[in-house]
Amino acid sequence: MQEFIAGLPKAELHVHHVGSASPQTVAALAARHEGTSPVPADADKLAEYFTFTDFAHFVQVYLSVVDLIRDAEDVRTLTAGIAADLAGQNVRYAELTVTPWSSVRRGIPAEAFCEAIEDVRVTAARDLGLQLRWVFDIPGEAGLEAAENTLRIALDQRPDGLISFGLGGPEIGVPRPQFKPYFDAARAAGLHSVPHAGETSDAQSMWDAIHELGAERIGHGIRAVQDPELVAYLAEHQIPLEVCPTSNVCTRAVASLAEHPLPQLVAAGVQLSINTDDPPMFSTWLNKEYAVAAELLGLDERGVADLARAAVRQSFASEADKSALLAEIEAYSHAV
Numbered sequence: 418m419q420e421f422i423a424g425l426p427k428a429e430l431h432v433h434h435v436g437s438a439s440p441q442t443v444a445a446l447a448a449r450h451e452g453t454s455p456v457p458a459d460a461d462k463l464a465e466y467f468t469f470t471d472f473a474h475f476v477q478v479y480l481s482v483v484d485l486i487r488d489a490e491d492v493r494t495l496t497a498g499i500a501a502d503l504a505g506q507n508v509r510y511a512e513l514t515v516t517p518w519s520s521v522r523r524g525i526p527a528e529a530f531c532e533a534i535e536d537v538r539v540t541a542a543r544d545l546g547l548q549l550r551w552v553f554d555i556p557g558e559a560g561l562e563a564a565e566n567t568l569r570i571a572l573d574q575r576p577d578g579l580i581s582f583g584l585g586g587p588e589i590g591v592p593r594p595q596f597k598p599y600f601d602a603a604r605a606a607g608l609h610s611v612p613h614a615g616e617t618s619d620a621q622s623m624w625d626a627i628h629e630l631g632a633e634r635i636g637h638g639i640r641a642v643q644d645p646e647l648v649a650y651l652a653e654h655q656i657p658l659e660v661c662p663t664s665n666v667c668t669r670a671v672a673s674l675a676e677h678p679l680p681q682l683v684a685a686g687v688q689l690s691i692n693t694d695d696p697p698m699f700s701t702w703l704n705k706e707y708a709v710a711a712e713l714l715g716l717d718e719r720g721v722a723d724l725a726r727a728a729v730r731q732s733f734a735s736e737a738d739k740s741a742l743l744a745e746i747e748a749y750s751h752a753v
């Protein structure tokens with residue numbers, strides 16, 4: 418099964434930019450900025466640093482790594498490393514959640530930031546056979562100022578790879594409805610709406626994401642299981658969830674993999690994709706998440722290939738790219 422998963426062409430729909438920095442990249446950046454950061458400059462010490470006591474602690478650690486990205490060259494190095502890692506998992510298409518405001522606020526000009534990620538997008542397509550697309554997300558803990566600036570960067574820069582508008586960070590104490598005007602403007606400009614909701618907060622946060630923010634897919638959304646009406650709504654209206662099983666255990670959003678609601682969601686007919694979220698921070702990678710999902714759902718190879726197909730269908734890739742990737746999955750499934 419592991420071999421089958423490794424060779425399977427895949428799409429990833431929920432993976433964060435800075436959260437995908439490899440331990441080597443993080444350690445190198447920490448060494449470069451030694452004395453100004455709490456992040457260990459030794460890759461071997463990062464596993465301990467990336468052990469989270471709760472979601473708030475996770476966000477705090479995440480932001481300490483964000484703080485290490487200080488110029489456009491850092492952005493380029495980070496993004497190129499991520500592209501190589503994704504390609505190494507046989508990912509052919511990824512929607513990467515990027516938080517430009519965190520870096521622009523830190524002093525990187527928006528234009529240089531966008532140029533750096535776009536350069537990597539172009540070379541990844543050419544050299545790695547990997548299509549990258551961007552989700553620009555609001556770091557929710559930074560409030561409306563962050564929303565305003567994320568929207569401004571998205572609309573002013575409008576990099577070619579930008580397809581969606583998101584909302585990340587903590588949910589508790591960060592009600593979704595306040596972000597409605599920014600999502601309205603982003604959607605009016607043609608961006609898709611993909612907020613996080615129902616990761617650490619309750620089903621109401623997901624209703625808000627749907628009704629107020631026009632969510633077309635929801636980041637995480639696992640708390641839907643608390644509300645049968647919501648589960649039925651997601652299934653009926655085909656609003657897919659971007660599920661990240663290991664992440665939920667590492668941030669303590671769920672107590673253990675055994676208690677993960679993935680099987681209940683699938684049984685209820687909710688569409689979903691399997692993703693990593695922040696792979697090195699959770700000691701995971703996409704092939705491992707597929708194996709975790711196969712185990713939780715009792716899937717055979719055909720079932721795993723269906724998971725890969727679902728991610729492609731739920732993506733915002735062009736119809737031509739979707740067809741091409743679906744055909745690749747089909748050919749691979751028949752060949753093995």
Ligand SMILES: O=c1[nH]cnc2c1ncn2[C@@H]1O[C@H](CO)[C@@H](O)[C@H]1O
Pocket residue numbers: 433436476479514515516519554555556557558585586587613616664694695
């Ligand atoms: O699992 C997650 N949930 C919410 N936000 C996350 C997650 N992983 C990474 N981020 C990132 O946390 C930062 C602070 O708001 C944002 O940059 C968001 O993209």
